[in-house]
Amino acid sequence: MATNALPREAWNSRLTFILAATGSAVGLGNIWKFPYIAGENGGGAFVLVYLVCILLAGIPVMIAEVFMGKRTRTSPVLAVEKLAAESGQSTRWRWMAIMGVIAGMVILSYYSIVAGWALAYFPKMISGAFVAIDDAGSSALFNEHLSNPWRLLGWHSLFIIMTMAVVITGVTRGLGKAVEYLMPILFVLLLILLGFSISQGEFSHAVKYLFAFDFGSLTMDSVLAALGHAFFTLSIGMGAIMAYGSYMPEDTPIAKTVLTVAALDTCVALIAGLAIFPIVFASPAIEPGEGAGLLFISLPIAFGSMPGGIFFGALFFALVSVAAWTSSISLIEPAVSWAVDKGKATRLKAGIFLGGICWLLGIGSALSFNVYSDPWIFGLFNWFEFSDFLTSYVMLPVGGILMAIFVGHMFGKSALLESMDIEGWLFDAWRFVLRWITPDLIKIIFFLGIINIFL
Ligand code: TRP
DSSP: OOGGGSOOOOOSSHHHHHHHHHHHHSSHIIIIIHHHHHHHTTSHHHHHHHHHHIIIIIHHHHHHHHHHHHHHOSOHHHHHHHHHHHTTOOGGGHHHHHHHHHHHHHHHHHHHHHHHHHHHHHHHHHTTTTTTOOHHHHHHHHHHHHHOHHHHHHHHHHHHHHHHHHHHHOTTSSHHHHHHHHHHHHHHHHHHHHHHHHHHSOHHHHHHHHHSOOGGGOOHHHHHHHHHHHHHHHTOSSSHHHHHHTTOOTTSOHHHHHHHHHHHHHHHHHHHHHHHHHHHHTOTTOOTTOOTTHHHHHHHHHHHHSTTHHHHHHHHHHHHHHHHHHHHHHHHHHHHHHHHHTTSOOHHHHHHHHHHHHHHHHHHHHHTTTTTOSOOBTTTBOHHHHHHIIIIIIIHHHHHHHHHHHHHHHSOHHHHHHHOSOOHHHHHHHHHIIIIIHHHHHHHHHHHHHHHHHO
């Protein structure tokens, strides 16, 4: 019997969908990536642009994406084909979703390397290696960790196996529970860290850094970074949230749910930033523009000097690993569900094959922190940086433009209203922004940003 004849699994309640979507959105993007790219791009003005992008591009596209999944109840590629047929458009729109499938796999390949750092930091914390450590010592430990490619590959392999294990058994089982219990604990831990940073670190310096908007230092590639990150952090532009939307219970309101998830996601990122930067400014050997190691160098110093730091530190990195885990699943789900819904593969086979490709691509990223760290691609990027550039700066924004145009222009008002929980001016505002602001905003930022990077 073809797999697609089986009844389709569904999230068992509205809460579970919110939890799963939040689990996808809240991840390394919030805790690891946001602080480090905010630091690389000079803080304040970047943060403001990021917030504007969440509002004018992220949320409208996220609503559109959930709409596409919920309305069709199938995997992203088939969903787009179905919607294109329904609205009399060319089936070539499917390339929008196929690009998303590829983007998700490329993101997973390097996401897994960083998730591997978080996994590795759990036993490192327990070992007491960070007790009373100073900033120079913490940097040295992190660099030592990166120096061994085999070690990075080992943790990368473990993380890919963890991800595929869940994806193979089906994402709607089990996942909700992890998010329901563990994410609130992570949130509380972030608040504890924040308390520590307020009392021990340079808190007011950090607040000024993150929220004083100095536009003089803002370049177009920082603006593109902020836009790309708005997509990355909400898990949109590639079909992940569409895939999750296809499992959404009928009576769950789309727009309200999206707003809840986006608000939670943004709060976590800002709190992570406010917890990390006071420590950075109190540590002469760490720069805000430290790069990808910022989280892993700064926080262990805080844990090393707080009472119960071994316990809190180990718990923190365990929970960051779980946050990464609930996100990584959504990165590969569009690919796996496509293979399954097409009826040609079982979840097991699709999972092993597609997970294997991500694992292979990730090798290049593991080597980017040691043997092949030089920027050999266009003279600008190593493999890790290129994977991030290609997805966050190019594929997600382009996916976002296409989704905004597809849903904004190819569907009549009544077709949209039918599936939407908002009406009146709120609905009109969403549709207006999606049609007339989001696509052009992304196009302008995208072209100016790319020109700025390559010229
Ligand atoms: N949003 C996740 C994070 O912030 C990463 C992620 C999961 C993602 N699924 C995605 C990014 C889909 C882009 C597209 O860590």
